[in-house]
Amino acid sequence: MRGRRGLGPTEAAIALARYAELAVEAVDGGLDAVHSVTDLKTGTCTFGVLRNAAYYDLSDLVQRFHALHPGVKVRLVGLNSALVAESVSSGEIEAGLVVLPVDEAGLDVRPLARDEVVYVSATRRTADGPVTIDEMCAAKLVLYDAYAGWRDPTRRQLRDRAALAGLTIDPAIEVEHVETALALVATGSADTIVSRRIAEGPAFPSGLTVTSFDDPLYDTIALVQRRGAHLSTATRRIVELAVASLRTAALTDLQDRPPRPARTGT
Numbered sequence: 430m431r432g433r434r435g436l437g438p439t440e441a442a443i444a445l446a447r448y449a450e451l452a453v454e455a456v457d458g459g460l461d462a463v464h465s466v467t468d469l470k471t472g473t474c475t476f477g478v479l480r481n482a483a484y485y486d487l488s489d490l491v492q493r494f495h496a497l498h499p500g501v502k503v504r505l506v507g508l509n510s511a512l513v514a515e516s517v518s519s520g521e522i523e524a525g526l527v528v529l530p531v532d533e534a535g536l537d538v539r540p541l542a543r544d545e546v547v548y549v550s551a552t553r554r555t556a557d558g559p560v561t562i563d564e565m566c567a568a569k570l571v572l573y574d575a576y577a578g579w580r581d582p583t584r585r586q587l588r589d590r591a592a593l594a595g596l597t598i599d600p601a602i603e604v605e606h607v608e609t610a611l612a613l614v615a616t617g618s619a620d621t622i623v624s625r626r627i628a629e630g631p632a633f634p635s636g637l638t639v640t641s642f643d644d645p646l647y648d649t650i651a652l653v654q655r656r657g658a659h660l661s662t663a664t665r666r667i668v669e670l671a672v673a674s675l676r677t678a679a680l681t682d683l684q685d686r687p688p689r690p691a692r693t694g695t
Contacts, residue, residue, distance in 0.1 A: 469498040474663035477506040477513035477525025478671070479650065480574065481607060484627050486674040487526070494667050501663045509577035517653050523664040524654040526671055528582040531653070539652045541672060542680035546583055546646040547628055547639045549611070550620040559643035562590045571602040571619040573610040578603075583622065583648055590644075608632070624648055626678065650675060 474494070478487055491503050506516060510527035517525050518535050529540070548560040550568075565587070574581040579588055584598075591598050602619055604610050610621045615634040628639045652668060654660060660668065 469663055469666060470500045472500075472661065472663045473502040473504065474661065474667050475504045475506070475522040476664055476667050476671070477508065477516055477522050477527070479513065479526050479528055480507060480509050481624070481627065482507055482526070484624070484630055485650070485678045485680075487671060490667065490671060490674065493670055498663065498666065503667070509574050509580070510582050511577050511580035514653055517655060520655065523658070523660055524652060524668060526675075527651055527653055529649040529651050530582050530585055533653075535656050536653045537656050541650050541652055542675050542678070543647045543649045544680050545625040545641065546586075546622055546648055547625050547641055548620065549614055549623055549628065549637050549639055551614055551617045551637055553620065553638050553640065555638050555640065557640075560640050561643050562587075562594050563596065565620075565642075566591050566594075566596040566598055569619045570598070570600040571604065571610045571613045571621050572600040573604050573607045573621070575603040575605050583646075586646060587622070590646075611637075626680065650680070 478490065479485075482488060482490070491505050494501070494503060504522070506513060506522055506525070508516070510529075511531055513522075513525040513527050514531035514533075514536065516522045518532075526541075529538070548565065553560075572584065574584070577584075579585060587598055600619075602610075602613060604613070607623060607627060611623070611634055613619055614621050614637060625639075627633065652672070
């Protein structure tokens, strides 16, 4: 409005001025919230890890993340891979590391590394050569991950191999932890299977023979997330730390492989 003293605000502009100030304050507040998450000052990270994470240099993952981003809350779920995949698929957690195979419906799967699965015994001789599926099915076995049972990815691979040969695997003992299984093997009670990473670790019991299968068997470690979902900045950061740990674990690197599209069935 032009008056005797020049231009000035109209009554309408004066009435709207406070609303404009509030709008600017809201935008500024929103930008501050975005920057706090982008800069990893606040927020929550949800991530799943495979049960035997400690053997893959992942045991101090939360500690390393919090040292870098102390203001971010972390929810780290460490379960059998089958259960981690279910938690990611349901949206309970954003992403996770699993051993394949898992039910992949609704998931994007990126293979990262693989580790050989070997047969462990206190009575079998190295000179006996590689282990056949027939021999394993006939052996007295102790298997771990009792809660997950045959949903466990490594067990699934072995069950499928046995089925192709017209055989079944019937463990004599089932326990929850690999350490318990190895302690039983050390007494000669039964044989078991572990990843080579575990077999070559410092806590592996002495006096046990470690043998490959005649058709080598591998655990493939992969990153899973919901199909089409965008990870939060915090979760992307913990994924970077987890992948870096796997790279230092002397495993076969599968980093250059593209993510596999999700399957529509189970």
